[in-house]
Amino acid sequence: MAAQGVVLATRALCKRLGERPIVQGLNLDVGRGECLALLGPSGAGKTTLIRCLSGQLPPDDGQVLLEGHNVDVLGRSRRRRVAVVFQQFNLVGRISALDNVLAGRLGYLPVWRAMLGRFEPCDRLQALQCLERVGMLEHAGRRADTLSGGQQQRVAIARALAQQPAVILADEPIASLDPVNGAAVLDLLRDIARTEGVAVVCSLHQLELAVAWADRILGMAPNRPA
Numbered sequence: 001m002a003a004q005g006v007v008l009a010t011r012a013l014c015k016r017l018g019e020r021p022i023v024q025g026l027n028l029d030v031g032r033g034e035c036l037a038l039l040g041p042s043g044a045g046k047t048t049l050i051r052c053l054s055g056q057l058p059p060d061d062g063q064v065l066l067e068g069h070n071v072d073v074l075g076r077s078r079r080r081r082v083a084v085v086f087q088q089f090n091l092v093g094r095i096s097a098l099d100n101v102l103a104g105r106l107g108y109l110p111v112w113r114a115m116l117g118r119f120e121p122c123d124r125l126q127a128l129q130c131l132e133r134v135g136m137l138e139h140a141g142r143r144a145d146t147l148s149g150g151q152q153q154r155v156a157i158a159r160a161l162a163q164q165p166a167v168i169l170a171d172e173p174i175a176s177l178d179p180v181n182g183a184a185v186l187d188l189l190r191d192i193a194r195t196e197g198v199a200v201v202c203s204l205h206q207l208e209l210a211v212a213w214a215d216r217i218l219g220m221a222p223n224r225p226a
Contacts, residue, residue, distance in 0.1 A: 013062035040220035046203035080107030083160035093145030104162025150181030
């Protein structure tokens with residue numbers, strides 16, 4: 001699938017771990033509605049690249065651009081346009097699915113409201129709509145730690161959607177799931193990309209899944225010391 005307007009890009013991106021290069025001179029464009037798989041074994045640098053793309057790690061050289069703006073200097077209002085979905089879900093187990101999804105709205109609140117967790121009715125409505133989008137509305141009031149792994153990952157995706165992102169970065173989102181739930185999560189991410197026009201970058205280990213799911217694949221391999 002050709003890019004429908006570039007949302008996320010890298011220009012000569014380099015990242016090192018000590019003296020070891022992890023990412024070297026990467027030039028990449030990801031389009032609106034596109035699914036890009038990062039494929040490679042453990043230690044290939046997939047998580048490092050995702051952390052650079054999200055702005056969590058500064059590059060050693062080069063740039064990461066979100067909608068044409070340098071991620072390193074993004075303000076709070078634009079940084080919320082990048083959402084991350086994690087392998088271990090990163091939910092707060094003792095609170096409800098709804099309250100976990102509301103965390104995705106924090107970037108839209110004034111700082112004082114964000115610090116107190118004071119959400120507007122429109123934020124709660126948005127969170128409920130996101131839970132409905134991922135098929136979890138009926139579980140909105142359940143504690144997150146009472147949900148199955150597949151259900152928890154759907155709540156995590158709903159939280160990402162609550163940010164109204166331009167990009168979802170999914171770091172091994174199915175590694176903790178059984179094959180059936182893993183396939184369902186990948187199908188959901190692809191459907192979100194297609195219908196919401198969100199660019200989705202997803203790291204995977206399995207070639208067959210990457211081929212079946214992605215519009216494009218970026219292969220990554222560990223850089224060994226000389």
